Each structure stands twice: as structure tokens, then as C-alpha cells.
Amino acid sequence: xxxxxxxxxxxxxxxxxxxxxxxxxxxxxxxxxxxxxxxxxxxxxxxxxxxxxxxxxxxxxxxxxxxxxxxxxxxxxxxxxxxxxxxxxxxxxxxxxxxxxxxxxxxxxxxxxxxxxxxxxxxxxxxxxxxxxxxxxxxxxxxxxxxxxxxxxxxxxxxxxxxxxxxxxxxxxxxxxxxxxxxxxxxxxxxxxxxxxxxxxxxxxxxxxxxxxxxxxxxxxxxxxxxxxxxxxxxxxxxxxxxxxxxxxxxxxxxxxxxxxxx
Numbered sequence: 001x002x003x004x005x006x007x008x009x010x011x012x013x014x015x016x017x018x019x020x021x022x023x024x025x026x027x028x029x030x031x032x033x034x035x036x037x038x039x040x041x042x043x044x045x046x047x048x049x050x051x052x053x054x055x056x057x058x059x060x061x062x063x064x065x066x067x068x069x070x071x072x073x074x075x076x077x078x079x080x081x082x083x084x085x086x087x088x089x090x091x092x093x094x095x096x097x098x099x100x101x102x103x104x105x106x107x108x109x110x111x112x113x114x115x116x117x118x119x120x121x122x123x124x125x126x127x128x129x130x131x132x133x134x135x136x137x138x139x140x141x142x143x144x145x146x147x148x149x150x151x152x153x154x155x156x157x158x159x160x161x162x163x164x165x166x167x168x169x170x171x172x173x174x175x176x177x178x179x180x181x182x183x184x185x186x187x188x189x190x191x192x193x194x195x196x197x198x199x200x201x202x203x204x205x206x207x208x209x210x211x212x213x214x215x216x217x218x219x220x221x222x223x224x225x226x227x228x229x230x231x232x233x234x235x236x237x238x239x240x241x242x243x244x245x246x247x248x249x250x251x252x253x254x255x256x257x258x259x260x261x262x263x
Contacts (some may be wrong), residue, residue, distance in 0.1 A: 068203025131194030144184030205248025213241030
């Protein structure tokens, strides 16, 4: 398959996750509207916009140098796959399979050289970033499993129950709590990869900061909307995202690898 074809496909895949049927940008657009389940809309929107759609855009623009976006897409797919059994939400598994297939098709030029180039594969921790990431791994995991537990309860839909009632939201037949939990897992794993792996550090670090910061901000403002957490956790989430962003951008090895390729 030619590079041009892969670029076109990556752009097409991006549109499907951002608009239809992925609804990434569409869900983000209602995160400040109190008539919607704001935090659940933000979680779905951030996952399929920042972690998936934007990564495909990056692949389309920088095909052979898109190591960070490619790794991020595979982690996002793995998080969805893990979420499926833990949240008892089979639809999420289909999303994981589609995302994995699409990523394999368009990201081969970026990921294939990793097997041959040990310099790109080496882990060289940036200790401030790694410590910041590791410090939030357990809280993000707890958050994810709490979301999975809520998903298994098969709560009523927000628009049918109204505010003040523990409810959920549904998109393309999938409960948002399952994707909310997948977001927690993805953020925890990606943050650690950014701290440990120079080849993906800057791109993934910025993505994690944007995703976590936005969720924390919406949760801070929307609590007690469904999917939100208490204001202390939300504020800490925003602060953590800021720390990840600063540490990622300040790292001297932020995406620089010995082969001279830059992320």
C-alpha cells in the first residue's frame, strides 16, 4: 500500500471517529450544556477526539514519523478491549477491533522500523515526568474500575431520568461509563509511557495532559452530574494534567531519538 493511500485512509478514519459514527467532536460540543450528562459526554468526546481522532490526523500528516500517535492508538484500542469484559459492554470490544485494524493499516510505516531500530525502542526515563505519571497510576485505575462498576449496573439514560439521579448516557448503543473507564486506563498507561519512552514522550505527554485536564475541568464544574467525581479529585486532576504538560514539554528528550527523527 502506498504512503498516499495510507494518508488518505488515516484522514478518513479520523473523520469517522471525530464525527460519525464516533461522535468525538459532537459529544465534546455539549459538555457545557446542563441538559446533557456533561462529564460522560466529555469522557467519550475526549477519548475519540484527543486519543483517537487527533492521532489519526497526526498519522495522515507525518506518516513515517508518527511513532507517538501510532503507539497512542494501539494503547487506546487495548484500553477499549480491557473495558469490554470489565464493564460487561460487548459493543466496546467491536470498537477495539475496528480501531486495532485501522491502526495496523495506516501505522505500519511508523511502527515497522521500531522492530529494527533499537535506539527508538530504548526506555530512558525522564524522572520528573515518570514520577508524576506513576503517582497517579493507582488513582486513575481506581477511577476506571469505579466507572466499570457503574456500567455493569445498567443505569437509566440521563435524558429520561433527569438531574439528581444516578444515570448514564448511550452512544451508538454503547454505555458511556465503559468508555469513561477505558479513558482512565489509557491515561494511566500513556502517562507512564511518556515518562519512560523518549520516542513518544512529547506527543503522548501533551495528549494525556489535554485529555486529563479537560475531564478534570468539566468534572469540577459539573459535579454531581453522572460520571463526575468530587471537586477535590477534579481539581487535583487538572493540576496533574498541568504538571504532565509542563514536564513533557520541558524534557530534553521529548521525542528526540538517536536516529535524528523527531516526534
